[in-house]
Amino acid sequence: MPHLRVRGLPFEDLESIADKLIETLAKITDTPNSHFTLEYQATTYLVVGGASPSYPFFDILWFDRGDEVKAQVAGTIEELVRPLVASGQDITVLFHDLQGKDYYENGEHF
DSSP, X not given: OOEEEEEXXXXXXXXXXXXXXXXXXXXXXXXXXXXXXXXXXXOOEEXXXXXXXXXXXXXXXXXXXXXXXXXXXXXXXXXXXXXXXXXXXXOEEEEEEEOGGGOEETTEEO
C-alpha cells in the first residue's frame, strides 16, 4: 500500500515513468517503494456518439497522509505525465483514503 490504478494513458507511457514515479512517491510519503503497486487499466471512454479520447486518470488507494502530501503527490504526477499528453489535456488524480479497520492482508487484519 499505496495502490495506484492508472487509466487513460498508453501502457508504454506509464511504463516509461513507472520507476521515477514510484521512487519519487516513496520519498514524498516516506514509504518503501516495495510497498507500492502500480496497476495499468486499459480503458475505452464513451460519450454520446461513441468513443472519446481518453485522459490520464490516477486513482490512489492509501491510508491518509494529509493534504500537504496529497498535493505533493498530485504535483509529482502532473510533472511526470504532462510531457506525455497534449497541451491543455486534463490529468486527474483521485485519492481514496482507506481506514485501517478495513484493511486485511492474507486474511489478517492490520
